[in-house]
Amino acid sequence: MSDISVIMYHYVREIKNSRFPEIKGLETELFREQLKFLKKHYNFVTTEEVIDSVYNNYKLPTKSVLLTFDDGYVDHYNNVFPILQEFDVQGSFYIPVKAVRDHKMLDVNKIHFILAAVFDKNKIILDIKFLIENSKLEYNLHDFDYYYKKLAVEWRHDTAEVIFIKRLLQVELAEDVRGKIVDFLFDKYLQINESEFAKELYLNETQVKEMLKGGMHIGCHGYNHFWWNRLKAEELEKEIDLSLNFLSEMGVDISNWTAAYPYGSYSEEVEKFLRQKKCRLAFTSEVSLANTSIKSSLLMGRLDTNNISKNSNELPNDWYKKSN
Incomplete structure (x- = not known):
């Protein structure tokens, strides 16, 4: 041993x-x-x-x-x-x-490339706020402010904004709703075919x-x-x-x-x-x-x-x- x-x-x-x-x-x-x-x-x-x-x-x-x-x-x-x-x-x-x-892209990698593609992370956060507010009833979600207060804490080498995005979309929300939000953001900011991107990445x-x-x-x-x-x-x-x-x-x-x-x-x-x-x-x-x-x-x-x-x-x- x-x-x-x-x-x-x-x-x-x-x-x-x-x-x-x-x-x-x-x-x-x-x-x-x-x-x-x-x-x-x-x-x-x-x-x-x-x-x-x-x-x-x-x-x-x-x-x-x-x-x-x-x-x-x-x-x-x-x-x-x-x-x-x-x-x-x-x-x-x-x-x-x-x-x-x-x-197929892993959600964790979609999040990496969304963050890498957008300099101003507040743009992503505003999109997330909009999507959460519009999905509250369907997925029984809390208010956006609840999640932000809970998760937006600077940690290691990441800002509070980045940590909020990662923790919300990797673990906090249920699989179905976080997948829906990640897909929306990936399509908006990457504007690339997922399968082709996956073939390039993996x-x-x-x-x-x-x-x-x-x-x-x-x-x-x-x-x-x-x-x-x-x-x-x-x-x-x-x-x-x-x-x-x-x-x-x-x-x-x-x-x-x-x-x-x-x-x-x-x-x-x-x-x-x-x-x-x-x-x-x-x-x-x-x-x-x-x-x-x-x-x-x-x-x-x-x-x-x-x-x-x-x-x-x-x-x-x-x-x-x-x-x-």
Whole structure:
């Protein structure tokens, strides 16, 4: 049993000079620089080695680090995969099936690009206010001011306005009404065909198979990218089974399947279900080191890429010291 540093990535791309310079992610060159830093101070491990550590007492090296990538972006094939091969490092990629197979945008990504497309976030908020007021009776909603007072609180690197939009449209409202609002805003501000945008944004099946063949680990991130802890038992089972069927078709070894909770949405019930389905590892979005005990195997914390230096010449930070 040991602690390891598991790092979580999402967008890895050329951001500043792109169509959407406000997208929050990691510049490709900074990813390369971060890998140089990690190679100096950590020991890269594979997901399979972590599984062996949990279940077969395999001894991981000191200062072990594992790289994970969520949401199935084409960034991971175009930008990440070649660099990982260059450094001889495995990445673990957690893919929502709907985005890759059905070319449908995840709501979370629609929200990212709505925010990136509109400089004045108050325009979005005024639209939301209008839509909430017009949907109050149909969906039994509170007044707009109730939601704004509850949710508009500055947090981490986001303004109160951005946090309000994210929290309202990602979690606060019921799935049907928030989907309706997100679709309206996406159509208004992006003015682009959703299917074509999805094909541009996400991996395709050929790329997934090539990454798997190239030594990468491919894991479960659900079908729809729903909050797993909000699903009924039969809905969660369907969500996981659809994902496992996809992974099997891609050529993944289902006897060693792993998962990353969408939005970090775990609970005791979800953990118990994953254990029944023989999930080997599951990663949360809790900012912490991961522990390789069997008890913690489905509640493994991760560090955000922003917790780790992006300068290969810097000294290790506090996370490194804790993993000694």
